[in-house]
Amino acid sequence: MALQKKHYIGMLTAGVIALTAGTASQQGYLPKWEGPVKATQVAIHQKFDPRGVVTVCSGITNYDIKTLKPGDVYTRAMCDDALAAALPKYNAMLASCLPPDFAVSDHQHTAMLSFVYNVGRGNFCNSLVGREFRAGNRAAGCRAMGNFTRAAGKKLAGLVRRRYEKFDGEIAWCLRED
Numbered sequence: 001m002a003l004q005k006k007h008y009i010g011m012l013t014a015g016v017i018a019l020t021a022g023t024a025s026q027q028g029y030l031p032k033w034e035g036p037v038k039a040t041q042v043a044i045h046q047k048f049d050p051r052g053v054v055t056v057c058s059g060i061t062n063y064d065i066k067t068l069k070p071g072d073v074y075t076r077a078m079c080d081d082a083l084a085a086a087l088p089k090y091n092a093m094l095a096s097c098l099p100p101d102f103a104v105s106d107h108q109h110t111a112m113l114s115f116v117y118n119v120g121r122g123n124f125c126n127s128l129v130g131r132e133f134r135a136g137n138r139a140a141g142c143r144a145m146g147n148f149t150r151a152a153g154k155k156l157a158g159l160v161r162r163r164y165e166k167f168d169g170e171i172a173w174c175l176r177e178d
Helices: 014-021 029-034 076-096 106-119 122-127 126-134 139-148 157-164 172-177
Strands: 040-042 073-075
Touching: 014 029, 014 076, 014 106, 029 106, 073 076, 076 106, 076 122, 106 122, 106 139, 106 157, 106 172, 122 126, 126 139, 139 157, 139 172, 157 172
Parallel strands: none
Antiparallel strands: 040 073
16 A cells, blocks of 8 residues: 555545555554454443443444444444444544644554544644644644543553554654655
C-alpha cells in the first residue's frame, strides 16, 4: 500500500482507511487497539464504559449504531461494514477541530483518527491535544495524547499501550512523517 506524503485532514484517503480499518490481508490499526473481530461478536456493556454504552466489533457503540443493544450478534463482515461506515463520521469530528489546511501523513492521520475514535470529539477538541495541534505544535499535540490513559478514573494498561507502544502506539505513529 503506497502512502501519500501529505494530505488535508478533511480528506479520508484510501490509504488512511486501509491503515485504520484494515484490509483482507492485513489487520488494521483500530482493531489492534479495540480488539480483533472474531467470526461473530456479541454486543455487551464493558465495565469501563459509561452506563448505557453497548459495544460490539472493534469499538462500535450504540452511539454509532442507534439500534445496537446487548446480545446483538454481528458477523465479521457486519463488523467490517460498521467500522467502514463509522470512520467518515469520526474523521469529520477530527477535521472540525482543526484548520482546513491542516496537512498530515497517512500515519499521522491514522493515529489522530484512532485517538478521536477512542476518546471522542470533545476530549480531542477541548483538550491540550487539540489546542497544541491548532497552535501548530504537532509534536506537543502528539505527546499530549499520553494524558488519556484512564477510563472510569482508573489507569488502564491497554490505554497506556495504545498511547505509548514504541512502534505502534498512537504517539509514535502521530510523530511519524510517512
